[in-house]
Amino acid sequence: MTQNELRDFLNEKAELYNRPDFIESDPIQIPHLFTQKEDIEIAGFLAATIAWGNRKMIINSAHKIIDRMGNSPYDFVMSHRESDLDKLDDFVHRTFNASDLKTFLKGLRHIYQNHGGMEAVFEQHQSEHSMQPAISAFKKIFFEIDHQERTHKHISDPLNNSAAKRINMYLRWMARKDNKGVDLGIWKNIPMHKLSCPLDVHSGNVARKLGLLSRKQNDAKALWELDTALRHLDPNDPVKYDFALFGLGVFEKF
Template identity: 50%
Template sequence: MKQETKEKLDYFVEKYNNSTFIKPDPIGLVHRFSEQKDIEIFGLIIATLSWGNRKSIIKSGENLLKIMDNEPFKFVKNFNENELNLLNDFKHRTFNAFDLQFFILRLQKIYKRFGSLEELFAPDFKKNKNSFEAIVNFRKEFLGEHHEIRTKKHVANPIKGSAAKRINMFLRWMVRKDDKGVDFGIWNKISPSKLSCPLDIHSGRSAREFNLLKREQNDWKAVEELDISLRKLDYKDPVKYDFALFGMGIESKEF
């Protein structure tokens, strides 16, 4: 890895990994909360909704916060199936009220069983080198034995090749720790060194421009290839380079 490449990427990490990144990004909505369970729950849902124009994502997130009365954990904890009417007007692209109800009810069961999302993800990270198994087992637990076909498309499946961009982004938010104020770093049982980069069309294009990634498809194999390259740059905190790759990729356009 050329030192020039690392220096350039480090420069862009500093440029984008700061508080100015928060307001125009969906993560800004999550920063309204200070309690771990509120951050986890709303973080997971807004990450799931994060495809399309960022202004549209933020608008949908604002609508969801109104439904939840700005108390995500309390809303999830007390929600019951007879309250579906509360969700009737919610829709973000193909994610509708039925999907939202399923997410809320499954989160309710997960918190009853595990106490937090960290406790669900952490064991698989301890046993493996990256996020693959943790995401696979999260998906299995989250969907449960009975789920609608339409809803499972909203939970990434790396077994079928998905890059799992949104879940890896959520994991970055929860695990990474620094003094920049963007990522939350509220989980202590997962090492940032094992995180995988949230790969999409923008970060993928930047990664190829810097010769960090050769594979043309933005799939799980590409994630693993990019993981290797980023760990050569910083083995303790490889996904900090997501700020550089993603930031450069959208500098002149919305994702």
């Protein structure tokens, strides 16, 4: 397949899956429940944080979090008292437990109270060509609060060679803008060309079969290789191809 043929093929697949009915079976449905910017940001971040494993389980767990926050994520984050967190005691999603969730809510409050909010942190620490340094900076700022060491693992650090799949997915949700109705695109000052593909088992395997990726591990080096290839195909909106890679892997078993 020539590069032009590959581009046409992936454009076709991206168009196929980047449409509103994709939302019904994807965790992105959680931030779509809201209209206020901060509610969207918080709901999206929490949903993305637990986005590994069975997708139905992810969605169910995310709904449980939102329900326990009274369906008002920003208000709960900013106004909760310590006793309000008791309603979270029975929450668990795989290795993300109630203690982790309580820490995340406190970390979010720290971000909004002391650092201008989620968008501000990522905007201030973006590099010229990439959001990966901003993810690393965000993790440091997020965990300026008191926290258990075990909770650290739930935010990946690309500068420690992680592909940071979940938080790159979150950035796609928040910053990618098109007219398809899937990605929310509410962040205005992060250019789409800096976004990275959420690299996981499915997208990685499809990318290797298509010759977009040669590295065997799904790590930061592989993400850089895949990003480079996708930016050749579309310099302005490379992560639209996440829809193609994901759809080919999950829905078509490519």
